[in-house]
Amino acid sequence: MLVRRSAAALTVALFALSGCGGTDSAPGAGPVSGKPSSAPSPTVTKPVPSTTAGSTSAPVAVPQTLQFTGTTLDGKAFDGATLAGRPAVLWFWAPWCTRCRGQAAATAKVASDYQGRVNVVGVAGLDKADAMRAFVTDQKVDGFPHLSDEIGAVWKRFEITEQSVYVVLDASGNKVFTGNLPAGAGLSDKVAELVG
DSSP: OHHHHHHHHHHHHHHHHHTTTTTOOOTTOOSOOSSOOSSOSOOOOOOOEEOOTTOOSOOEEOOGGGOOEEEBTTSOEEEGGGGTTSOEEEEEEOTTOHHHHHHHHHHHHHHHHTTTTSEEEEEEOSSOHHHHHHHHHHTTOTTSOEEEOTTOHHHHHTTOOSSSEEEEEOTTSOEEEEEOOGGGTTHHHHHHHHHO
16 A cells, blocks of 8 residues: 555656656756757757846747757857847858958947847857957957857758858747848848838
8 A cells, every 4th residue: 555655656746847847947047068069959948938138028938940059159158048029130150251251340230229129149150269259359249149159050050051141030030031141231121120
């Protein structure tokens, strides 16, 4: 009889724990170690409510598009869920790319002009972190976060196959534009359409 009660209690406890989603964590606290893993794909999490950085509004559902994590050039964990609820611009660049250098000023201006209304994130790849940091300093694009995507996990997630590409997302995480904008021309117009 005691064995049967213990087994029943253990079953109830395991069932309760499995419903808690014990591996999920709060937005921004993803399982990013900052070191490349052997698996080239980004961490993908279950849809969870998120609050946009600096927002006091109700939680926002995180679309599949924004369910990724990474590491910023300054070594901090980054969770794509923090972009939920606002339009976002992801700028995929490489430090040696002349087209990317040509886009830097326009991208920095959009980040500054729409600060607090649109999230702008650089996703650097195809080189090492030291070269990426030098690019950010030299091109004066330090006013918004940049991910160090040396292994190309975020690039693969967004199906980016070359540098100098923008992915523009609406507030629901839907892609509204993917492509190159020479010298960043037209980026501001695309963002203006999303914020009204």
